[in-house]
Amino acid sequence: MPDLSLIAAQTILSTALGHCRAGNFKPMAVVVLDARGAVKVSAAEDGTSLKRFEVAHGKAYGALSLGMGSRSIFKRAKEQAFFVAAVSHLAGGALVPVPGGVLIRDGAGEVIGAVGISGDTSENDEAAASAGIAAAGFVADPGAD
Numbered sequence: 001m002p003d004l005s006l007i008a009a010q011t012i013l014s015t016a017l018g019h020c021r022a023g024n025f026k027p028m029a030v031v032v033l034d035a036r037g038a039v040k041v042s043a044a045e046d047g048t049s050l051k052r053f054e055v056a057h058g059k060a061y062g063a064l065s066l067g068m069g070s071r072s073i074f075k076r077a078k079e080q081a082f083f084v085a086a087v088s089h090l091a092g093g094a095l096v097p098v099p100g101g102v103l104i105r106d107g108a109g110e111v112i113g114a115v116g117i118s119g120d121t122s123e124n125d126e127a128a129a130s131a132g133i134a135a136a137g138f139v140a141d142p143g144a145d
Helices: 006-022 054-068 070-079 083-092 122-135
Strands: 029-034 041-043 103-107 113-118 140-141
Touching: 006 029, 006 041, 006 054, 006 103, 006 113, 029 054, 029 122, 041 070, 054 070, 054 083, 054 103, 054 113, 070 083, 070 103, 070 122, 103 122, 113 122
Parallel strands: none
Antiparallel strands: 029 041, 029 113, 103 113, 103 140
């Protein structure tokens, strides 16, 4: 299984938060998971609401669980609500089917982790995750519309 280094995860986190501050986004929570689904790094800015970490985690964990960015899961939830609800149950409720959960792919296309961000609009969350992933030299896979 390919590894996501701590240094790369920290780069993703700091760049994503920098993107948020540059865009004057609302306070954000960011979670970077490795390919196993373990938290590599996370942060919640001052002023985030109580459950932002869990939402960000659910976006990233859902992406890893289904092997697709949460934008694709969002689309699938509209088309197959019972399926996504069942998978959410299997994932212990840790699946948030809205954009902002982005798979991290290495140069060979292998999934090495996922980023989940929550706090602003889903589109802004996703853009910040993608910026962080690109800064670490990886390919962001948010899923298809």
